[in-house]
Amino acid sequence: MAETLPIRETAQGSAHARHGSNIGQPVTRRDGELKVTGAARYAADHRPPGLAYAAMAVSTVARGRVAGLDVAAAKAHPGVIEVMTPANRPALAQDPDAKHHPFMFRMDLLQNDRVRYANQPIAVVIAETLEAATEGAALLAPRYEAEAPAATLADGEVFVPRAVGVGSPADLAVGDVEAGIAGAVHRVMATYDTPAQYHNAMEPHAIVAEWTGDGLSIDTPSQGLAMARGRIAGLFGLKPEAVAIRSPFLGGGFGSKGMLSGPQVLGILAARLVGRPVKLVLSRAQMYGPVGHRAPTRQTLRLGADGEGRLTAVHHHTRTASSRFDDFFEAASDVSHTVYASPAIRTSYDAVRLDTGTPLFMRAPGEAPGSIALESAIDEMAAACGMDPLAYRLLNYAETEPMSGKPFSSKALRACYEEGARRFGWEGRPLAPRTMRDEQGLLVGWGVGTATFPALMFEAQARAVIRRDGRGIVETGAHDMGQGAWTAFAQIAADSLGLDIDAVDFRAGHSDLPDAGIAGGSAHTATAGMAIHHAGAAVIARLAELAMGDERSPLFGAGNAGVVARGGRLLRRDDETRGETFSAILDRAGLAEVEGKGSSSDGGPAAGDYAKHAHGAVFAEVKVDPDLGQVRATRLVGAFAAGRIVNPHLVRSQYLGGMIWGVSFALHEKAVVDPRTGRVLNADLGEYHVPVNADVPSLEAILVAEEDPHVNALGIKGVGEIGVTGSAGAVANAVWHATGVRVRQFPIPIEALIV
Amino acid sequence: MTHSLTLTVNGEEKTVALDDPRVTLLDLLRERLGLTGAKKGCDRGQCGACTVLVDGRRVNACLTLALTVDGSDVLTIEGVARNGSLHPVQAAFIAHDGFQCGFCTPGQIMSAIGLMAEAGPLDDPERIREGLSGNLCRCGAYAGITEAVRDASKILSGKGGAA
Numbered sequence: 001m002a003e004t005l006p007i008r009e010t011a012q013g014s015a016h017a018r019h020g021s022n023i024g025q026p027v028t029r030r031d032g033e034l035k036v037t038g039a040a041r042y043a044a045d046h047r048p049p050g051l052a053y054a055a056m057a058v059s060t061v062a063r064g065r066v067a068g069l070d071v072a073a074a075k076a077h078p079g080v081i082e083v084m085t086p087a088n089r090p091a092l093a094q095d096p097d098a099k100h101h102p103f104m105f106r107m108d109l110l111q112n113d114r115v116r117y118a119n120q121p122i123a124v125v126i127a128e129t130l131e132a133a134t135e136g137a138a139l140l141a142p143r144y145e146a147e148a149p150a151a152t153l154a155d156g157e158v159f160v161p162r163a164v165g166v167g168s169p170a171d172l173a174v175g176d177v178e179a180g181i182a183g184a185v186h187r188v189m190a191t192y193d194t195p196a197q198y199h200n201a202m203e204p205h206a207i208v209a210e211w212t213g214d215g216l217s218i219d220t221p222s223q224g225l226a227m228a229r230g231r232i233a234g235l236f237g238l239k240p241e242a243v244a245i246r247s248p249f250l251g252g253g254f255g256s257k258g259m260l261s262g263p264q265v266l267g268i269l270a271a272r273l274v275g276r277p278v279k280l281v282l283s284r285a286q287m288y289g290p291v292g293h294r295a296p297t298r299q300t301l302r303l304g305a306d307g308e309g310r311l312t313a314v315h316h317h318t319r320t321a322s323s324r325f326d327d328f329f330e331a332a333s334d335v336s337h338t339v340y341a342s343p344a345i346r347t348s349y350d351a352v353r354l355d356t357g358t359p360l361f362m363r364a365p366g367e368a369p370g371s372i373a374l375e376s377a378i379d380e381m382a383a384a385c386g387m388d389p390l391a392y393r394l395l396n397y398a399e400t401e402p403m404s405g406k407p408f409s410s411k412a413l414r415a416c417y418e419e420g421a422r423r424f425g426w427e428g429r430p431l432a433p434r435t436m437r438d439e440q441g442l443l444v445g446w447g448v449g450t451a452t453f454p455a456l457m458f459e460a461q462a463r464a465v466i467r468r469d470g471r472g473i474v475e476t477g478a479h480d481m482g483q484g485a486w487t488a489f490a491q492i493a494a495d496s497l498g499l500d501i502d503a504v505d506f507r508a509g510h511s512d513l514p515d516a517g518i519a520g521g522s523a524h525t526a527t528a529g530m531a532i533h534h535a536g537a538a539v540i541a542r543l544a545e546l547a548m549g550d551e552r553s554p555l556f557g558a559g560n561a562g563v564v565a566r567g568g569r570l571l572r573r574d575d576e577t578r579g580e581t582f583s584a585i586l587d588r589a590g591l592a593e594v595e596g597k598g599s600s601s602d603g604g605p606a607a608g609d610y611a612k613h614a615h616g617a618v619f620a621e622v623k624v625d626p627d628l629g630q631v632r633a634t635r636l637v638g639a640f641a642a643g644r645i646v647n648p649h650l651v652r653s654q655y656l657g658g659m660i661w662g663v664s665f666a667l668h669e670k671a672v673v674d675p676r677t678g679r680v681l682n683a684d685l686g687e688y689h690v691p692v693n694a695d696v697p698s699l700e701a702i703l704v705a706e707e708d709p710h711v712n713a714l715g716i717k718g719v720g721e722i723g724v725t726g727s728a729g730a731v732a733n734a735v736w737h738a739t740g741v742r743v744r745q746f747p748i749p750i751e752a753l754i755v
Numbered sequence: 756m757t758h759s760l761t762l763t764v765n766g767e768e769k770t771v772a773l774d775d776p777r778v779t780l781l782d783l784l785r786e787r788l789g790l791t792g793a794k795k796g797c798d799r800g801q802c803g804a805c806t807v808l809v810d811g812r813r814v815n816a817c818l819t820l821a822l823t824v825d826g827s828d829v830l831t832i833e834g835v836a837r838n839g840s841l842h843p844v845q846a847a848f849i850a851h852d853g854f855q856c857g858f859c860t861p862g863q864i865m866s867a868i869g870l871m872a873e874a875g876p877l878d879d880p881e882r883i884r885e886g887l888s889g890n891l892c893r894c895g896a897y898a899g900i901t902e903a904v905r906d907a908s909k910i911l912s913g914k915g916g917a918a
Contacts, residue, residue, distance in 0.1 A: 032849035035857030036841065036864060038792020038832035045791035053786075130786055131777040202796045202804055202858040202893050251794070251858030252893050284797040482855030482894045653852045657895030685801040685891060692888035693897040697881065 022495040023714075026649035030506075031249070031486045040249050043219040044206035044281045051208070052081055054270040054280040055133035056263060057123040057140045058289065059115045062149035062678025063355040066113045066122050066142055073139040074125055079132030082274050083140070084124040086110045090272045093237030096262070099326070102167065104231070105358055106326045107262035108290060109269065115144065116325050117357045118679040119289025121263060126270050126278060149355035149678030153298050153319055156352040161322070164349050165331030165366050172337075174403055175344030177302075180313025184304025186384045192301070192373040192744045194332075195670040197294040198680075199362050200690060203251020204284060205291050207267035210277035215242035216268065221250040223258040225477045226515035231260045232268065248509035250481035255361035257481070258520045261291045288671065288683035292360030295320045295330045297369045301377035309385035311342035311396050316374065318349050323358040330359065331366035335374055335725070337403035338613055339450055340396045345403055355678050361520060363661055364721040367453055368728065372665060372746060375449040375729025380742060388431060389448050389733060390421060401611030409610035409710035412641035413450070416617040416704050420639035421448075423702060424619035433740035442623040445738025449662075451616030451640060451726025455708075455717035456523040457530070457602035461514035464497060464535035466543065467593045468586040470568050472497040472504040474535065477513035478528045482657075483720055484650035485524065491646055492529045492714070496536020498565025514597075522614070522718025525646060527600055530712050534598025540565045542594045547585045554578045600712070610710045614717040616640035618659065620730035624738045629750035631738075633663045633731050635698045640722060641706035644715035648703055651719050655701035658723015664691050665724065666731035667747050689747075760825050764788065765834025773821060780824055781805045781816035784831060792832035792861045796891070803890030806862035806869070807831045813869030832861035835868065843910045844868055847903035855894035866890045867904045876912040877904060 034040040059066070071083045082088075089110040096109040108120050115122065125136035150156040161170050181187060207220040216238065222228045225245055233240040250257055267280035282291070297320045304313040316336040322328055333347035364371075382392035394417065400407050421427070429446050430436060436444035462476035474493035478485045490506040497504060507513060516528040544563045547555040547570055554572075555563055561574040571579035586594065621635040638659050645651050668689040672681045682688045701723075708715045728746070735753070736742050743752045758773045760783075769788065781798075784790040784807070793816055796804035800818040807816045808830040835842045844867050847853070854860040870877065870886040877883050883904045884897070892900065 028849050029852070031857070032854075033841070033845075035854055035860050036832075036845040036848045037836050038790075038861045040857050041791070042794070042858060044795070045785070047786065047789065047791075129775060129778075130782055131775050135777070200893055202802065202856065202891065203794070204796070249858075250856060251796075252856040254893070281795070284799065284801075480856075482857065484855070649852055653855055653894075653896060653899065656898050657855060660895030660897065684799055685797045686799065690891060690893060691895070691897075692891060693900065694881075694884040694888040696895075696897055697884065699898050 022491045022501055023646050025491065025647065027487055027491060027647055028649060029484055029487050030490055031480065042203055042249050042251050043208060043221050044279065046208040046219045048208065048210055048277045050276050052126050052128065052274055052276045052278050053130040053133040054124050054126045054267060054278045055137040056121045056266065056286060057125065057137040057142065058286055059118055059120045059122050061115055061144045061146040062118040062151065064115050064144050064146040066115060067145045068143040069123055069140045071140065074136040077132060077136045077139055079128040080125060080136040081128065082126045083136065084110065084126065084270055084273050086112055090269050092235050094235050105259055107265060109262055109265055117289055117323065117355055119286055121266055121290060124266050124270050126274050150352065151354060151673050151675045151678040153296055153321055153352060155354065158350050158352055160350050161327065161329045164329040165334060168331050168334055170349040173346035177313045177315045177344040177346040180344035181302055181304040184312045185307045186305040186381060188301065188303040188377055188381045188384055190301055190377055190380060190744055192299045192376060194297045194369040194372065194746050196296045196673060197362060197669055198288055198671055198688065199254040199256035199292065200287065200685065200688065201252030201254055201256055204282040204287055205257065205261055205263055206281040207264045208277060208279045209268040209271040211271055216244065218245045220245060220247060220264050221253065221257045222247040223250065223253045223479050223481060223520055224518040225479065225511040227518065228260040229511040235265060243511065245511040246509065247479060250479060253481040253519065254363040255365065255520060256292050258361055258518060263290055284685060285683045288680045289357045293357065293671065294362035294365065295322065295359035297330055297332045299332055299373040301373060303377055303381050305381055305385060309387050309392060309395055311340055313344040314340065314342045315346045319351065321352050321354045323356050324353045326358040328359050330369060332370035332373065335367050335370035335452065338401055338611065339374060339398065339452055340378060341398040341402050364453065364724040367721065368665060368724045371725035372728040372732055375726065376732050376744065379733040379736065388429065390417060390426060393448065393450055404611055406609065406611040409612045410643065410706055410708035411615055412704050412706040413615040413617065416615055416639040416641055419702050419704055420617040420619050420637050423700065424637040426619060433737045438623060443626050443738040445622050445734040445736065447620050447730045447733025447737055449618045449726035449729030449733065451618055451638065451722050453522055453614050453718060453722035453725060455612040455614055455711045456521040457600065457712060458517040458523055458527045459601045460517035460528045460531040461597065461599045462528065462531035462535040463514050463595065463597050464539045465593050465595045466497060466539050466582050468583055468591065470503065470581060470583040472499045473507065474504055474532055475507040475513045476516040476528050476531055477510055478508035478516040478524065479519035480509065481519055483654060484647060488525055488646045488650060489528060489532060492532050493536060496533045497539060499568055503568060522720040522722065526712050526716040526718060529714055529716055530600035531598045533714055534600065535596050538596025538598055539594055542596060543570060543582060543585050546589050547580065550588060552588060553585065554580055612711050614640065614642035614719065614722045616722055616726055618726040618730040620734045622731060622734040622738050624735065624753055629753035631667055631735055631748065631750065631753065633667060633696065636727065637700045638723060638727060639702040639704050641704040642719045642722065643706055643708040643711055643717035645703055646716060651703060652701050654719045655723045656699050658721060659699055659701065659727040660691050660696050661724040662727020663696055663731055665728035665746060670747050758822055760821060762824065763828045765831060776822055778821045779817055780819040780821045783821040784816060790831050790833050794858055794861060796859065803866060804859050804862040806865040806890060808865060808869050811872055813866050832865055835864065843907040844904065847907040851899040851903040851906065852896065853899035853903040854896050859890060859892045863887065863890045863892065863900055871908055871911065877908040880905060
């Protein structure tokens with residue numbers, strides 16, 4: 001059964017306020033009322049009849065083996081039904097350690113007694129109540145044979161990965177970097193450290209799983225329903241059609257719900273073991289291990305510039321870490337392929353293996369840590385050249401993509417710098433640091449950073465229908481993790497069918513629907529949006545064919561002049577007074593409905609000819625207490641250009657959210673790893689600091705107009721991740737400007753600022 | 756042994772025979788009374804997603820043992836809209852896009868309503884930010900949240916507003 005958003009009428013009128021129609025309009029969220037009334041159902045909100053509760057026991061050591069579990073004590077606890085360990089875990093059709101392609105990640109599904117990271121699941125207790133399951137898991141009192149873990153970038157043997165990110169080369173160069181640095185007038189060489197970070201979506205990973213006959217019925221959050229279904233089908237030897245996953249709402253994902261995680265599969269296994277529906281929800285602490293994180297990096301930048309300040313060479317080297325048992329390498333250097341013009345650029349990588357869960361995509365993977373290091377280094381070079389940081393960036397503006405030499409499909413970055421600087425009031429910024437104070441004597445600093453993120457497209461399918469009653473149905477298994485899929489796709493769907501948005505039933509969030517690709521890489525709106533666009537066009541083409549071939553239709557013979565669909569009618573393009581309703585066409589043809597299918601991919605004849613990116617400029621003000629070193633980001637202005645904007649209301653929210661992530665990267669969040677035990681010491685929301693409301697007093701996002709004729713027919717680039725980039729560097733650079741202290745360790749520790 | 760517990764939840768009296776004294780107010784609401792609006796984000800009182808009003812005051816329902824609120828009046832997000840009409844705070848959250856994923860939203864709204872009761876009309880954004888800083892939003896919808904609460908406060912104190 002498909003998920004349709006149940007929109008109900010309220011005393012205030014329609015559940016969402018409309019200010020016009022469809023693409024480009026600031027429509028409020030169609031799921032808004034469900035979310036503000038508590039009626040939106042997230043995975044853990046489900047409670048099917050006969051439900052049992054599962055709680056995971058997780059390892060407290062980072063490396064070794066489980067030597068003993070007191071299963072008897074757990075089973076003796078009232079309410080405990082069963083304890084799942086490697087000894088009785090139901091069989092799987094596929095080895096959880098099998099890896100048939102690079103993005104099939106190994107899972108910990110109780111396949112043996114090995115421990116390969118802290119917080120790895122080592123047993124699951126299933127009970128009649130949550131309280132009994134939780135207590136049962138505590139009673140297992142595991143004993144370990146522990147081994148010394150590799151915990152930090154300083155540990156272990158350094159090697160060069162075969163590829164980084166999503167198949168990028170680990171070493172890539174254009175021009176002669178060494179000659180460019182040797183011949184430079186100004187040189188900067190600096191090393192920047194970024195920590196391990198955890199996604200910490202507000203919704204912990206959760207699953208409610210029920211075996212039904214020979215199939216599976218699942219509620220679990222997913223940013224990639226088709227991939228999750230395929231992974232589950234593979235692990236359990238099922239046909240994909242036998243697995244139904246509902247994921248109408250995610251309580252945040254940020255990459256952590258892109259790949260099915262081990263604990264979600266443990267919920268399915270637990271349901272099989274006890275023959276009942278089972279709910280398994282991770283505790284916050286359990287999210288620091290088996291569900292991915294952003295790996296730490298140590299980045300070394302070597303820049304050369306001529307006497308005027310023009311870059312002669314950029315070498316961006318990243319050391320990062322993957323787990324000991326799988327491969328994911330944070331592609332932090334790759335941002336230097338794109339941002340600043342230089343005749344010589346080299347990006348390179350090496351890595352170590354740590355006893356952690358495997359790192360994964362986290363909002364702006366690669367770009368976020370890469371951007372803060374590059375923007376800091378560029379700022380250091382601007383200072384070395386005695387130039388204003390904005391003027392310096394404009395001097396080294398890339399007219400074509402520096403690494404590839406390709407023209408940009410569109411690039412309104414100059415307008416972003418201009419509009420952002422004007423709004424922020426950048427003009428008159430003193431060049432020297434530590435020269436501005438506010439009325440309370442706090443040090444004030446201003447910084448800028450360039451934002452960039454690739455405009456990606458993946459593959460997706462959609463199905464569209466127009467019914468005889470004139471209503472449309474559009475289906476694709478899209479994912480709403482907060483970006484506004486329920487609304488933005490309905491807008492695209494309505495335009496594709498020439499209908500008012502309220503005349504379209506948009507269905508998403510279910511694995512039975514056509515594959516909408518993934519909600520990741522900031523590519524979901526463009527990818528699934530183009531599939532919807534094509535599906536709608538196919539329906540309209542079919543209707544036009546029916547009308548133009550029928551002499552009873554006012555559109556008969558429109559032929560080459562063609563027709564246009566608007567407001568539930570087909571109109572002659574050359575004479576819009578001549579037309580008829582969709583219903584009239586279907587009535588006469590004796591059809592209940594017409595259907596069209598559409599797909600999208602990163603293709604097109606000119607796909608490879610252009611460098612495709614969204615761009616932006618972020619300006620930040622910070623205030624620093626000169627005695628305590630305490631930093632506050634008091635004001636941020638971001639100006640972003642990302643092609644056609646489907647819904648400015650929602651896109652602004654994406655930018656602002658990204659900018660807050662940038663503030664967090666520069667000033668707040670960090671997983672503190674104990675080098676002796678390999679455990680995350682601050683695995684909770686009290687000590688892993690994410691910004692609270694009072695941390696971000698003033699934020700503004702400017703939507704800079706940009707038309708892109710090349711990225712896709714709709715002209716859409718992504719907006720979900722770009723806000724993180726640029727922002728983090730702008731804040732770091734503002735801290736330097738406030739204090740005169742260049743801190744190369746993030747988040748910036750306040751003790752570094754007391755001079 | 757079972758423990759008898761009587762509560763008024765969203766204006767309705769409920770008597771619960773609780774078989775386990777370890778049950779928190781949050782788990783009582785979510786797993787036994789079917790009121791899943793309040794969310795569990797951390798189970799440690801660190802995120803605020805579980806915020807409900809107990810006798811008009813904001814509490815983290817995850818840190819509150821159900822048995823300790825015997826006889827209390829509990830208001831959850833499900834009880835905020837009345838007769839099909841959204842509360843001004845709810846309407847303002849939609850108008851100002853004060854949420855993205857929506858998971859923290861029930862807690863944010865309950866916290867905002869509680870804050871208004873504590874502090875009176877809220878015109879100063881800094882006061883709103885401070886007063887709502889026990890409610891984390893990882894999506895970063897803080898600007899919209901602050902504007903929404905300010906706007907709703909104006910409406911509730913009879914000074915108009917745009918929502």
